[in-house]
Amino acid sequence: xxxxxxxxxxxxxxxxxDAAHRxxxxxxxxxxxxxxxxxxxxxxxxxxxxxxxxGKFLTLLGPSGSGKTTTLMMVAGFETPxxxxxxxxxxxxxxxxxNRRNFGVVFQGYGLFPHMSVLQNVEFPLRMRxxxxxxxxxxxxxxxxxxxxxxxxxxxxAQLSGGQQQRVALAxxxxxxPDALLLDEPLGALDKKLRDTLQAEIKALQARVGISILYVTxxxxxxxxxxxxxxxxxxxxxxxxxxxADIYLHPRTAFVAGFLGxxxxxxxxxxxxxxxxxxxxFTDGTFGSGLEMRHDRERGEGKAGLLSIRPEAFEFxxxxxxxxxxxxxxxxxxxxxxxxxxxxxxxxxxxxxxxxPGQGRPxxxxxxxxxxxxxxxxxxxxxxxx
Amino acid sequence: xxxxxxxARGGREAVAAPGRSGPSTSALLLLLSLPILGFLLLPSLxxxxxxxxxxxxxxxxxxxxxxxxxxxxLGDDRWIASTLTSLxxxxxxxxxxSVAGATAAVGLHRxxxxxxxxxxxxIMMPLATPVIVLALAxxxxxxxxxxxxTWVGIGLAHSVIVTPYVFVATQVSLATLNPAQVRSAxxxxxxNVALLRFVYWPTLRPGILAGIIxxxxxxxxxxxxxxxxxxxxxTTLPVQMFTSLEYDPTPKVAAVACLLLAVALLASLAQxxxxxxxxxx
Numbered sequence: 093x094x095x096x097x098x099x100x101x102x103x104x105x106x107x108x109x110d111a112a113h114r115x116x117x118x119x120x121x122x123x124x125x126x127x128x129x130x131x132x133x134x135x136x137x138x139x140x141x142x143x144x145x146x147g148k149f150l151t152l153l154g155p156s157g158s159g160k161t162t163t164l165m166m167v168a169g170f171e172t173p174x175x176x177x178x179x180x181x182x183x184x185x186x187x188x189x190x191n192r193r194n195f196g197v198v199f200q201g202y203g204l205f206p207h208m209s210v211l212q213n214v215e216f217p218l219r220m221r222x223x224x225x226x227x228x229x230x231x232x233x234x235x236x237x238x239x240x241x242x243x244x245x246x247x248x249x250a251q252l253s254g255g256q257q258q259r260v261a262l263a264x265x266x267x268x269x270p271d272a273l274l275l276d277e278p279l280g281a282l283d284k285k286l287r288d289t290l291q292a293e294i295k296a297l298q299a300r301v302g303i304s305i306l307y308v309t310x311x312x313x314x315x316x317x318x319x320x321x322x323x324x325x326x327x328x329x330x331x332x333x334x335x336x337a338d339i340y341l342h343p344r345t346a347f348v349a350g351f352l353g354x355x356x357x358x359x360x361x362x363x364x365x366x367x368x369x370x371x372x373x374f375t376d377g378t379f380g381s382g383l384e385m386r387h388d389r390e391r392g393e394g395k396a397g398l399l400s401i402r403p404e405a406f407e408f409x410x411x412x413x414x415x416x417x418x419x420x421x422x423x424x425x426x427x428x429x430x431x432x433x434x435x436x437x438x439x440x441x442x443x444x445x446x447x448x449p450g451q452g453r454p455x456x457x458x459x460x461x462x463x464x465x466x467x468x469x470x471x472x473x474x475x476x477x478x
Numbered sequence: 479x480x481x482x483x484x485x486a487r488g489g490r491e492a493v494a495a496p497g498r499s500g501p502s503t504s505a506l507l508l509l510l511s512l513p514i515l516g517f518l519l520l521p522s523l524x525x526x527x528x529x530x531x532x533x534x535x536x537x538x539x540x541x542x543x544x545x546x547x548x549x550x551x552l553g554d555d556r557w558i559a560s561t562l563t564s565l566x567x568x569x570x571x572x573x574x575x576s577v578a579g580a581t582a583a584v585g586l587h588r589x590x591x592x593x594x595x596x597x598x599x600x601i602m603m604p605l606a607t608p609v610i611v612l613a614l615a616x617x618x619x620x621x622x623x624x625x626x627x628t629w630v631g632i633g634l635a636h637s638v639i640v641t642p643y644v645f646v647a648t649q650v651s652l653a654t655l656n657p658a659q660v661r662s663a664x665x666x667x668x669x670n671v672a673l674l675r676f677v678y679w680p681t682l683r684p685g686i687l688a689g690i691i692x693x694x695x696x697x698x699x700x701x702x703x704x705x706x707x708x709x710x711x712x713t714t715l716p717v718q719m720f721t722s723l724e725y726d727p728t729p730k731v732a733a734v735a736c737l738l739l740a741v742a743l744l745a746s747l748a749q750x751x752x753x754x755x756x757x758x759x
Contacts, residue, residue: 097515168665197665203658207680220667257726264666274665 105241119146119181119271120346121167121304126176128162128328137162137330140176144272144304149295151307153315154325155351157423158407160308161276163325169193169395191220196265196303197274200281202257204249210236210260211245217268235267236260239293255286262297272304279471281382291317316340325350339469340402344386346474356444357398358419360474364393369468372399374440380417382471398474403447405470408455408462415465419444423460428452437462522739529732536727547729548736557730559711563629567704567714568697570633571640575693578637579644580686584678587652602646604639613706614637620707627709635707636697639665643696645690675693684752691752695745699737 118466121144128137137159144150152160163450165171169190178186185193196217204213211232220230236242258278265273275294279287296319298299298305309315315322316336322335324347336352344348346357358399360372360380370384382399402418421439428450435446435456446464448455456462486518493707524538531540551557582601586594604612616635617626625631655678663677708717715738719731 147703170661170664188692191667191669193665197662199658199661201545201656201658203660203662205657205659205663205677205680208676215665216668219667220672261662266663268667341625 094421114145115437119304120144120179121272121306122179122182123163123167123181124177126163126173126178127168128159128171129174129181132179134173136328137166137173139395140328140330142323142333145307146297146304147302148320149160149298149305149307150321151309151315151319152310152323152325153352155310155313158325159328160310160325164274164276164306164308167272167425168195182213182435183189185188194268194271195274196268196270196272198261198265198276200277202249202261202278204257204260206249208248209251210241210247210249211273213249213260214245214264214267216264221268231267235263236443238266239263239297250371254282255290256280258290259293262294266297266301266303269280270303272306273298275305277309279309279311281300287314294318316352322352324351326351337382342383342386342472345398346398346400346476349472350473353402355400355448356442357400357474358440358442358444359395359476360399360473362393362395362397370473372397372473374419375438378419380466380471381468382473383469384471396476398476400472400474401466401470402434405466406444406446406464407466408446408448409465413463417468417471418462418463418465419459423456423458423462426456426458428454429442434446437464439464494546515547517676525732525735529729529736531729531732534728536723536729540691541728547733550728551730551733551737557734560713560715563625563712564698564715565631567633567636568694570630571636571697572644572690572694574637575641575644576686576690579641580648580682582641583633583648584674584682585654587649587659596673602642605642607704609639609700613703616703617706621709623663623686626707628707628728629712632704632707632712632714633697635703636700638694639700639703642694643692644686646693647685647689649685651682684755688749689753691745691749695742698741711723 099389123143124139124141126137127135129135134376140159140163142150154160162171168172169188169192170184174184177184180194190197208216211229214235215228218231223231223251229449233245234365237247239254239258239262241263244252244256244260249260252260261278279290280314282290291314294305307315308316314474315381315456319336321333322336322339322389324331324339326347331389332339334342339348339352343352343355349355349357358374358380360374362370363379364371364385368384369377369381371381373379380399382401385397411420421437423435424438424443425434427435430450432447433448433454435448435454437444437446444464494642498615527540528536528538530543530545531537533541552621556691577600582597586597612635616631620626620631620635625634655733659677660673663673668676699716700714701720704714704717705720708714714719721733722728
């Protein structure tokens with residue numbers, strides 16, 4: 093089965109050049125109530141649903157064992173869902189083996205063929221689709237050009253650096269114009285600096301090629317930096333899905349708040365709300381406020397909850413000033429980290445982390461009694477249940 | 479053993495290099511290992527001067543020096559016939575063994591089922607079974623189906639004992655196969671046939687070839703089964719040697735032994751070359 097788009101563009105004399113400028117026919121990838129269990133009855137993926145819109149970047153983010161890779165493998169066809177549907181433009185692909193689905197997959201470790209040259213690697217999917225030698229050479233060279241490896245076509249993968257191998261893997265997964273690109277922790281084996289570079293490169297490549305990307309990672313920074321949308325997974329379920337900023341600012345559960353960035357979770361009791369901002373009472377009897385819970389059924393006066401406040405949302409109150417939201421504590425640690433500095437404040441019977449823009453000299457000293465404040469809309473009230 | 483070394487100090491350096499120890503240690507090592515090497519090699523090497531005798535009877539020490547034994551061998555129809563039989567048996571058993579051994583290794587590598595260890599044990603069993611038992615069983619069974627006294631019968635029996643070698647050699651190369659390659663090929667559109675051709679075969683080729691060389695050498699050398707299943711038109715080289723020692727002890731036997739030794743040496747060199755090439759990749 094040759095995807096019609098590849099055939100079309102291969103037919104034209106300058107097919108490879110045209111393809112770069114032509115807007116791609118978009119394809120929806122849709123998962124509906126997908127579950128997976130391995131015989132024992134325990135579900136490793138539970139009722140996962142999401143839609144990857146054409147040209148978008150969706151990341152499945154979660155700790156190891158959260159079912160994110162299994163979900164990706166069900167999309168790629170290496171695992172069969174126990175229940176649910178995987179649809180491409182409305183057509184169910186659950187019954188198709190991996191080689192008859194049309195996804196470009198890049199695995200951790202890339203899986204480049206060591207006995208083939210870079211060009212032969214990139215030609216491979218076109219060869220499987222029985223394109224003529226000239227056409228597949230043209231398409232492969234054009235794709236190598238796009239990933240900046242046009243001068244390396246004759247090399248063997250072993251003669252390339254890790255970053256170059258990564259780009260060959262991407263070129264190979266993109267050259268046949270798949271319905272979507274599926275990336276399984278593709279940067280996991282690389283060092284931090286190279287990872288940052290490649291993250292930017294993948295984003296740039298996506299913009300150039302116009303492909304939808306489904307990305308799996310456990311690295312929250314990577315997810316924040318690259319994604320249009322993030323689906324936070326834990327224990328086989330999608331806990332929360334949304335734009336990175338939305339999830340970061342309005343986490344739905346304590347798990348999400350703690351997993352995507354650092355946060356302070358302060359136990360409290362709900363004691364009134366104006367519909368948007370809720371006021372709460374802490375264990376020492378003082379009051380504070382934060383955004384109302386996102387689940388209606390969890391709300392209500394007298395219910396126990398957690399107030400999530402990001403470290404950078406706090407400010408120190410100086411002198412005798414007071415504010416609507418304030419807690420008293422004592423500084424127990426200070427670390428200078430360059431761009432920002434980090435204080436640990438013992439307050440309300442726990443350690444509260446405070447982050448301030450770095451200035452090189454501490455605002456308060458270890459041992460000082462301090463008063464912390466935050467803006468009500470920067471707190472988020474969460475349910476006690478995770 | 480097989481590495482080409484410069485004549486004079488090459489051997490000493492080769493011994494001294496890995497340990498990075500003083501010259502006295504390496505001298506001691508050399509002193510100790512040379513006699514052991516001689517002890518292992520001399521019995522085989524003694525064949526060489528024996529084959530070069532002038533006389534018509536195989537004996538030691540030989541009467542120097544003539545190559546007539548080699549020419550006698552080449553001019554003797556019976557010996558040529560048994561050489562051809564041996565080659566046919568070897569080729570046939572190796573073809574069967576490589577198909578069975580390599581496919582079994584690949585199949586078992588990909589599959590996970592309850593009786594896998596039992597199947598593994600079954601494939602390896604010919605290595606542990608006394609050859610005489612196999613030979614007897616083959617004889618009794620082949621008598622019924624009319625395969626005793628045919629080279630096909632000997633080839634079939636040999637394929638059973640050499641299959642484990644190809645199987646193990648294939649398994650070893652399979653261990654180097656990166657699962658991400660298999661999955662990548664799949665997702666890029668490879669059918670089963672394409673997967674075998676483009677992913678499995680290039681990875682497994684050195685292992686399978688090494689297994690084939692080993693299997694062929696073993697079949698060429700095997701005497702117990704070949705003796706049981708022999709017939710007038712199916713006498714392998716080792717069986718021919720064995721019988722001539724009894725009835726016709728000419729230096730031809732030593733000449734043939736020399737040639738077999740040369741083949742074995744070439745085979746190990748080829749194997750060394752294969753593994754060196756695999757290692758350099």
